[in-house]
Amino acid sequence: MNVERLISCCSVLILLQLGACKKDDIADEVSVVIEIRHEVDGAELAMKGTTYINQAGNEFDVSKLQYYISGIEFVGNEFNAVFDEEAFYVDAEDNSTYGISLSLSPATYSKMKFSIGVIPDLNEHEAIPKTIENTNMMWPEPMGGGYHFLKLEGHYRNHEGESDGYALHVGNDENLIEVELENSIAINDESPIVILTMDVSQWFKNSNEYDLNDQNYSMGSGPLMRQISENGRNVFSISLENK
Template sequence: MKKLKSITILLIAGFLLASSCNKDNPQPVDNTARLTLSFYHLVDSLPIDFDTMKYVNAAGNPYLVSEIQYFISDVTLHNTDGTYHLLDAWEDIHYVDTDLYETFKYVLKDSILPGTYDSLIFTFGISEEKNQSLMFVNPPESNMFWPEYLGGGYHYLKLNGKWKDTEDIIHPYNFHMGIGQIYDPESDEITGFVQNYFKVKFHYNLEIEPGDTIFIPIDVHVDQWFENPHVFDFNVWGGDIMQKQDAMQVAKENGHNVFQKSMIIGD
């Protein structure tokens, strides 16, 4: 019996050792779900034809789009029972760059509890609490830094392109959003700062089951930055806005209509 015991112990030990590095070993069942947001950049509801002066905004300004870079953060799922789930890992500030295809997809690192959710909310830009200088030291995110003198932190948005004025002269535009400044009209000194990030809310009826991977496509209607509810006229505002809080306020209010939901895909 002793020998049988020895064999049994050896066998168990052997299997334990053998299985200790078996990568195919069944993992504990994950009862949570995953969320991925995908961004589709459009003008006039069609994919953008970059660097082509083929668009006309609501003010009648012909324009082209060269590149778009922006941050999305604080993605929150709201439950029908009134609770919400903030997907709040620090790295869940996502950078989107139309020159970097891999950034179009935002795979959230936090898992989601199964349940019924009726809305998704995210921040366009970065909240005041999180928008700290030198938070991103590596490019491309670090290239979004917003100068200390103008409020610090990071650009929420860089939308670069060109527009044509009433005399058919082409001008560059840098439709950049971030922390705005209040200037003393006499001295032109900065006396205060304005947070221009804003929240975007989509209503859904999301039944999330354990193990689900939910893909939420989001259409980014670039033309809406210039249209709704305020018509943005480049001939009035000029091409650069990061030191023009009134223009950034217009952008902020128009921005709610830039992001629109598409049909959700689940697996």
């Protein structure tokens, strides 16, 4: 009987030690900062007043650039880190929206994936917090509901040389813009800042040349929104910067 009790006690101690080792082996998550920047053909985006030339030869400026980033995923060799419960609103005129903070397990990740827009699970009215910004980004119910994925607006010089307005708006689940960027991202206590840079000129090219003289408003047009969505896969690049 004493021997049995001794064996039982030893077994419990071994299990406790194994459990303790397992807990110690789990590394604490670390904070990672994603910083968003905007440019046009390598130059920092200047809002309202500064004009640019797109691939179709349109002279244009940018007065509004608002969009969401959602469905962020860091792809690693052993596991992926997925963040699919929040849509991050970005406004090019509000630098307080340029930063995204996430907690990741230490590892080396080979690529970053995300969507420009709101992933389907969240793309329903009031599925994300009812802030003023989110309310203003709502997509009309008669056109499918949910949220605008992108608002890119401004003015351009038309064929007659006169100033005219443009508004490139994208919405609806089928136009969600999926982005995949490869880079070796080592996450540890000294993790670099992950820089996502949007080149606004890419919205007008690669793979579809978008001529504002032919199509300056996209909302409600499935074919035009698909063109913009296809171009949007190439608007971001990724780089790393030491803190």
